[in-house]
Amino acid sequence: MIRKISNFWLRHIHPRLAPLIATIGIVGLTSCLLILFVLAQLAEEVLERDAFRFDTTFLLWLHQFANPNLDNLMLFITNLGNPTTVVIVVGINLLLLWWRRYREEARFFLLACLGAFILNTGLKLFFSKPRPELWHQLISEKSFSFPSGHALGSMVLYGFIAHELATHYPRFAKLIYSLTVILIAAIGISRLYLGVHWPTDIIAGYGVGFLWLMICITMLKLQRLRQGNSVD
Numbered sequence: 001m002i003r004k005i006s007n008f009w010l011r012h013i014h015p016r017l018a019p020l021i022a023t024i025g026i027v028g029l030t031s032c033l034l035i036l037f038v039l040a041q042l043a044e045e046v047l048e049r050d051a052f053r054f055d056t057t058f059l060l061w062l063h064q065f066a067n068p069n070l071d072n073l074m075l076f077i078t079n080l081g082n083p084t085t086v087v088i089v090v091g092i093n094l095l096l097l098w099w100r101r102y103r104e105e106a107r108f109f110l111l112a113c114l115g116a117f118i119l120n121t122g123l124k125l126f127f128s129k130p131r132p133e134l135w136h137q138l139i140s141e142k143s144f145s146f147p148s149g150h151a152l153g154s155m156v157l158y159g160f161i162a163h164e165l166a167t168h169y170p171r172f173a174k175l176i177y178s179l180t181v182i183l184i185a186a187i188g189i190s191r192l193y194l195g196v197h198w199p200t201d202i203i204a205g206y207g208v209g210f211l212w213l214m215i216c217i218t219m220l221k222l223q224r225l226r227q228g229n230s231v232d
Contacts, residue, residue, distance in 0.1 A: 032214055035207045042204050046127050046146050055198040059134055062192055070193065071138060078139070078190040080183070081150035086113075086157060093161055102164075104223055109160055112216040116156040119208055120149040132198055141196045148197045151205025152212075154187045159213045 079085055090113050097106035129146035143149070162180035166173035188206065191197040 032211055035211055039204060039207045039211075042200055042207075043127070046129055046200070055200055056132075056134065058199050059132060059192060059195060063135060063195065066193070074190040074193045075138060077186050078150065078194060081154045081187045081191075086153055089157060089161075097164075104220065105164055108216055108220040108223075109164070112156050112160050112213065115212055115216070116153050116209065119212060120147070120152050120205075123147055123208065124149070129198075129201070132195055134195055137195050139194055139196060145197055146201050146204060147208055148188065148191055148201040148205035150191050150197075151184075151188045151202045152209040153205075154184045155206055155209030156213050156216075158183055159209070160216065163213075163217055 090109075094106055094110060097103075097109060124144040124146065127146045128144050131141055131145040158180050162176050166176045169176070184206075188202040191202060192199060
């Protein structure tokens with residue numbers, strides 16, 4: 001029985017999964033599966049309208065550090081994930097990629113951004129989770145809360161740009177990824193500090209954004225592999 005299963009795996013499943021595993025690695029694949037599990041748990045609780053106790057506790061704890069200087073800093077950081085800023089960054093990056101003749105990168109970058117917008121809009125409407133109203137907020141948000149569009153969008157937008165920069169400038173890859181992680185984390189924290197999202201919204205936004213980012217990067221890598229094989 002075990003031999004039959006092993007033969008089936010080697011003949012039918014492994015040849016199809018091998019390119020995927022080689023592209024994103026075992027660690028990447030495992031990370032994606034773990035994130036899917038966490039997202040499933042969060043989605044189930046949100047659909048059942050169950051409240052996460054630590055959501056309110058964490059926001060109230062964070063709010064005790066509020067002061068005018070931090071207010072201005074967090075407003076600046078959160079603007080880096082606002083629609084206006086995102087559209088400008090997307091436009092500039094697309095022009096640069098097209099000008100440098102990185103046509104495939106430009107197409108997949110546009111696909112990643114459009115997909116992130118559709119995912120964010122669709123999931124917000126599906127879950128229809130209200131935003132927190134624990135104190136007087138410095139900004140007003142009209143859309144639903146779950147997942148965080150800033151977290152999802154920043155993960156995809158700045159994550160994809162970081163991947164491309166690290167690909168073309170591998171010597172600075174660690175620095176690029178480190179700065180990008182700090183930026184994406186700061187945007188998420190700013191949403192919590194401003195009280196417009198629950199922590200679970202941010203977690204879900206990062207999770208969905210990371211999965212979609214991995215899908216887009218994997219498709220881009222597989223496309224490059226196919227192009228390399230066709231040239232050979």
